[in-house]
Amino acid sequence: MIKIKSPDLNLLESDHIKGLFTIVSNRLDKYLKVKQVILQKYSLREILVGDPETLSQIVDYLEGKLNSEDKLNLKKVFNYESFSRSRLYNAYSLAENLHVNVCPYCNRQYTFTINKTGNPKKTRPIFDHFYNKNTYPYLSLSLYNLIPCCNICNSSFKGSLDWQFFSHINPYDSGFGDECRFSLKINKGFGSDFYFGKTDAFEIKFTKTSNSKILNNIGDLALEQVYEGHKSVVSELIKKEIMYSDSYISNLYHQFEGTLFSSLSELKSIVYNSPISEEDLGNEALSKLRRDISEELGLNNY
Incomplete structure (x- = not known):
């Protein structure tokens, strides 16, 4: 990944x-x-x-x-x-x-x-x-x-599955990048609950990709199944979207600019616990989930 x-x-x-x-x-x-x-x-x-x-x-x-x-x-x-x-x-x-x-x-x-x-x-x-x-x-x-x-x-x-360079992603060679991202699927009948971060209102999915190597990694490592256990992370992001308005973020930035934050992107990265760049994804657990969903929700618009 x-x-x-x-x-x-x-x-x-x-x-x-x-x-x-x-x-x-x-x-x-x-x-x-x-x-x-x-x-x-x-x-x-x-x-x-x-x-x-x-x-x-x-x-x-x-x-x-x-x-x-x-x-x-x-x-x-x-x-x-x-x-x-x-x-x-x-x-x-x-x-x-x-x-x-x-x-x-x-x-x-x-x-x-x-x-x-x-x-x-x-x-x-x-x-x-x-x-x-x-x-x-x-x-x-x-x-x-x-x-x-x-x-x-x-x-x-x-385990001992027979992986090959042509069939699976070797992390030394590449990651999923933007070719395959996390995305949210809102369940029918739970529209309003989604905006309050209710975990039964949505599912965590991967965006569609034609890259068979990525699909094989997702399937063999049960990535969609295990990430269903991290709905609380997404729920937190949804709640923060409501809690932290643009004006509140702006006030924080102007209040602490040059001391706590060097840029608006750094402030949003801290507030939403979302990495700024692809380079940062290997430093924190669940960083790709946080970044992809933050961007899908529009939380990282600078």
Whole structure:
């Protein structure tokens, strides 16, 4: 849903190569037959840090060339469990480098990384394998195949579904953007109740799109169903539309301009808890819902 925007992908790739290349290369040397197959067209570097489209090309090339024994050996080479447990470069290292604080699949759950030396209380996002690691073990440690996400998206919904670059949105490549937005559908017979923020008066839907990748993400991650549980957020926005008139907003702005607010857009963003730009969507949970519905209600007209 939300594109992952890392501060410095080049540095991220460099750290990933530095942390994994030698280890994986040494393991691969133990299986010369399978090494010859997987490195015949693509380098180990491309496998580890190739972009989402390159990973798709690697899959297209390798599938059909590897038998079940080859894949069992590749699980030992590209060992995700070993990476997770490593005392050096590991899943916590990657999570800290990424700075992804909200699940990019659903934009509902926070995915903060807490990993302080000497403190046993630790947490990080779950890393989903966009290409599941059982079917595509050679991509188990590929940077752009490791999607930092929440446990609900990873375990409850996606699991080991067979996602492909051509069939689903990879958050490293893109998000829904304005191609698919949240929208409200007012239920029949509840017109007046809607304007008082009654939650049974409306449903949260996505706008129609012909993008099959977006539709597949919505379906597989049950996004419409889970967002029905966030009607109270929309109800709050509807009530604020009534509470905060244009004149009241204007008075607040002129009263605190230059001290609390640098612009009218910043004031409205605070009042409606709605991000100003696409760049801000990955910082707060439910930010896309708030922004899309705020714009649909006309709350962000400046």
